[in-house]
Amino acid sequence: MKIKLNVWRQDGPTDQGRFEHHHVDCTEDMSFLEMFDTLNERLISAGESPVAFDHDCREGICGMCSMVIDGLPHGPQKGTTTCQLHMRQFADGDEITVEPFRARAFKVLKDLVVDRSPLDRVQQAGGYISVSTGAPPDANALPIGKATADEAFDYAACIGCGACVAACPNASAMLFSSAKVAHLALLPQGRVERTTRVTRMVQAMEHEGFGGCTNHGECEASCPKEISVDAIAMLNREVMAANLSPR
């Protein structure tokens, strides 16, 4: 199949950037990134500059790949990362526009590569349970109901890709942050620090330049792990509880 690609090129954070146009021959069994590999090998052989993009596991779990494809973070297929998107989702002759994840907090480093380290710093602001390596109680000493464990897992499944931020009109990191807050608040081990955790993580989000949540729901629609916006409701309840609790 033949694809016309409009791809964002930007030399560095201060470069203004521009779209570049390419025609790519590919097959429907190729992944979207293999289509980019094909383009890049051709550009390198021709002595032209290849397109930089982030990727690593190519199994949809490391969260390193990004790209906004035809206006949608990770492209048109629901619950699918860019690396798992295959060309059979497109038709011969399609024109596809590819841009980086754009958000105030995410600096474009080069072409489609952005700096998502602000997400790490939000996690570092208490997105953990304070337990040191040692001899904790036996794992079965604390029974946790299956439904609770499953729900905590649903939120823990976040891969930290930042699609929710790229999809949000406010470039908010609410779904990302609330997924961690919800995962830990649901588990008895995480409840001890729940008030300080949510307070610090919300402050860190604001400090990093992420916007506020105004309930658009674009985050849930773009999340490759289909994490529910219920997490955001839970974060809001946790914030309220933290504000009402004695310090």
Added chain:
Amino acid sequence: MKLDSKIPSGPVEDAWNSHKFNLRLVNPANKRKHRVIVVGSGLAGASAAASLGELGYDVDCFCFQDSPRRAHSIAAQGGINAAKNYQNDGDSVYRLFYDTVKGGDFRAREANVYRLAQVSVNIIDQCVAQGVPFAREYGGVLANRSFGGAQVSRTFYARGQTGQQLLLGAYAALNRQIDTGKVTMHTRTEMLDLVVVDGHARGIITRDLITGEISRHAADAVCLATGGYGNVFFLSTNAKGSNVTASFRCYKRGAGFANPCFTQIHPTCIPVSGHYQSKLTLMSESLRNDGRVWVPRDPKDVEKTPKDIPEAERYYYLEERYPSFGNLVPRDVASRAAKKVCDDGLGVGHVVDGQRNAVYLDFSDAIKRDGREVIADRYGNLFDMYERISGDSPYETPMKIFPAVHYTMGGLWVDYNLMSNLPGLHVLGEANFSDHGANRLGASALMQGLADGYFVLPYTIGNYLATAHQGPVDTSHPAFDAAEAEVRAKSQKLLSVGGATPVDQFHRELGKIMWEYCGMSRTEEGLKKALELIPALRARFWSDVAVPGGDEELNPWFEKAGRVADFLEFAEIMVHDALERAESCGGHFRAEYQTGEGEALRRDDDFAHAAVWGFEGEGQAPALHKEPLAFDNVKLTTRSYK
């Protein structure tokens, strides 16, 4: 090269406890004066960096990805073993030890494996305390499953994303130490050399992957947790960035590389669909618990759709050949069996390079027995992933699978303290060689990574720091000047080739050579041929590689060129090792050494040792050293899964 394994004397059951007591300690007030470098942030690296930070050491942790959470441990699907015996099915530390030594085909060190089995139980407790959401039963206790050739249910899991959840647990522990300032994290930073001062590992040279800046980092000890070298095959289940460079640089600085030919081919991966293929995707081995593996009995049926092949015409080759283990035989056995039926012309799927290389993994009986919902609950995410990649739904038609390179049991040689023969250089997780022998059992990689990082290194590194008596070293030392100059010279050499062939094409060619001659089945003739082909390919690389851009910018192709240059040298050591080991064991199958029934033929009298290769200088063949392996507890027997 001096290889002192430092295995404690006395019964294996008491070895670790008595060893821990005999290890020297670092005074709590002095810990902060010791700087430790951890390279890699996967299960081994993140757990080590976090635990060392908690103990009070001053830690610097490095990863090439944009976040420590991206390390490839995250992709592990199936589970983690632990000898908890929660299921009352006869498991014990001793049984896990026994299974691991036997599963490794008697090429692992008994004392290390026993310790691994012992601390496995602590890992589960630790992870639950961190909030890792393992699968649970309705009563609230942890669920277990049987996995990959084990006859007890000792595998803990979190749907098909166990590696992700365990890594996020370690990442959270690491974040806590970053938050307190005990760990300084360096992301998008790649280690390019090891700095050795007075025979001790004292630092590393790194490249900032955004700016290209070369930096020097000095420390009192260096811990390498940089994973395996499966990408030497180009196509593997590893992440695209996984590479051998850090380990290989240490090898060139004097660290021994042990058993490099021990590579694991995983039996259940999605087959290659075309020449553009950039990586292979694993389908968790847990699928073999419910899926039945078969091919058509008649080569004429290979193009038929599976539902048109009646039951009697299906060859359930694992169930027929191995009645007691059936579809759950260990990975090496299952992989070779799949290759054999495909080589015999019974393979299905696309024709690639003149052969159909795929077998069916069929869930229709399981769906009939347990219902679609139960199967979806167990494997839903894997089925979805399969459908996204292949376009077929495993609920409707059997999966097509074929073996792919997955894990490397070989790695830098370490003693019982996880220290290489270079004092101060510690090696953890997949990057070391010690625990899996010639074949790793399913759900044991996560166990080993976390055992090393949480429960072994934090004890043993203290002993080194307390006894090393090395003076302070800073980055102005001449050894840093020399290492940095070498790194810069290699960069210039790469950029000055000015050829026309992209790096990936060389990598792909190297992969083909390795898969063909040093893959699932190896022969003396083929290995000798590889020893001619690899240097020729390397010469072409250095005269014709195209590296676009420069080294003072974000340049993924420059990074890749450096890694492939190292693979092109490292591959030769692997082949030397495979040639030298004139026996078949675990993942290493030499066609000359097989039983009448086509099973692996081990030669314990000559090869019950770890083969450790030492660097002898550029252009020189590596030198072989041996660490003899003693089996005092598990009797040397022929593995049989019949």
